[in-house]
Amino acid sequence: MSNNQEDEKPSTDSDAGADIEAEGNEEDIRHEDAAEILSNLLQNQAALNINPSNITAAANASKTNFSVGEAQNAAVQHLLEAMKGDSSRGGGDEKGGTKHAFWDTQPMLDEKGAANDPNYHKPIIPNRPPSELRQEPYNMPRGFEWSEVDIHDPSQRDEVYDLLYQNYVEDDGCVFRFDYSRDFLMWALTPPGYQKQFHLGVRSSKSNRLMAFITAVPATVRVYEAEMPMVEVNFLCVHKKLRSKRLAPVLIKEITRRVNHTGVFQAVYTAGVVLPGHVASCRYYHRTLEPRKLIDIGFTRLPPRMTMARMQKLYKLPTETSTPGLRPMTPDDVPEAHALLSKYLQKFQLATIFSQEEFAHWMLPRKGVVSSFVAEKVDDTGKTTVTDFCSFYHLHSSCVGNTKHPTLFAAYSFYNVATSVDLTELMRDCLILAKNEGHDVFNALNLMENERFMTDLKFGMGDGNLQYYVYNWLCPTMKEKDVGIVLL
Secondary structure, three states, rough: OOHHHHHHHHOOOOOOHHHOOOOOOOOHHHHHHHHHHHHHHHHHHHHHHHHHHHHHHEEEEHOOOOOOOHHHOOOOOOOOOOHHHOOOOOOOOHOOOOOOOOOHOOOOOHHHHHOOOOOOOOOOOOOOHHHHHOOOOOOOOEEEEEOOOOOOOHHHHHHHHHHHHOOOOEEOOOEEHHHHOHHHHHHHHHHOOHHHHHHEEEEEEEOOOOEEEEEEEEEEOOOOOOOOEEEEEEEEEEHHHHHHHOOOHHHHHHHHHHHHOOOOOOOEEEEEOOOOEEEEEEEEEEEEEEHHHHHHHHHOOOOOOOOOHHHHHHHOOOOOOOOOOOEOHHHHHHHHHHHHHHHOOOOOEEEOOOHHHHHHHHHHHEEEOOEEEEEEEOOOOOOOOEEEEEEEOOOOEEOOOOOOOOOEEEEEEOOEEEEOHHHHHHHHHHHHHHHHHHOOEEEEEEOOOOHHOOOOOOOOEEEEEEEEEOOOOOOOOHHHEEEEOOOO
């Protein structure tokens, strides 16, 4: 995103109330939600280790003999009551026994059940032929309708940008808000094999305004030894004023239905909140590049007995890199760099298997979106070989209400492989390159081998974890160092 992006900020959503006010009756969606959940529970209770007593408790509570229809109505009513809880809270503490009206019905890893299952590495719910899948899209509340978004259309891309900017990820204090650039969205949503039907929106029938969004892009993923086609699910976003209508579960079910009809039954995704069934949990670490600005905007603070001058000296970096032959990656480097990364990712238990075409899409430099570099050595015959690779993507945040520093420029560690130098030395150069490109902070998860360099390079631990989930796949949980996939 350019430095003058603040001049291109989306229009305010103060008029959104006109699109939402008096739009439909959310009981429509609640009844379909409950009926769908009841069906899932009855069909899949054995596979999901669900206690059927929770479903029939309402029916058994009365001494009156129920008919089958009455018993189902009682179960639906029981689920509806459960779903009237606070749906605005995305997560909860699994250890504390938090119930999830939607996620508890989904085919997700159950650590307690999986621990007693000797048959790991299989679908939780078996794949089904298209004839056995739901054929029609899930119903929307009155006043809303499904819409496939054409991300190549600049006006529709602007709509997605506006929706995400106004309603997607903010920090707890509502000080920083992710600001995905339009170019970033094009990169994230159009890898080889992407399908427009997986760029799924919900529009107001009255105004045609985009009110919710979810995406899935194709990927081949290996979980332990099992390689399979999956989708990476991302950008689940519902307008703030529609959160009470429980659109998120319907978006998830509809994208799942569409993906299933293509013969794919697994997905990988991440969430900052704790939902049932995460396979791994990683933590973000932050490396300060511009101390004064980060303190000014409240991203970090000056530690006790630390002066600004000392802090700037502490985080000072050289202006030049030290890895011999390190330079921006070019299309000619793709075959060797792809082979280098593919071999490296074999170390990990959860990893993407990139085709050469996919690697080129994700890794070739795009200004303001992704930066990647290779180092090469020359042998005695003059032949060059790519020996090292490092990369980061650009995901900035708006500093809400800050006129002096409207944007926090952040680089996120992507994929890195060091063979001719130590990983710490390569990542020091990566920090230098990020700073030279104008970034204020460099963020990295403690996955793969990243913990090797975090202490020496003065990374600080972040506040929260990022959970990794694999939908409809039974496998053991894993440590952070076993995770070899980075999702945007």
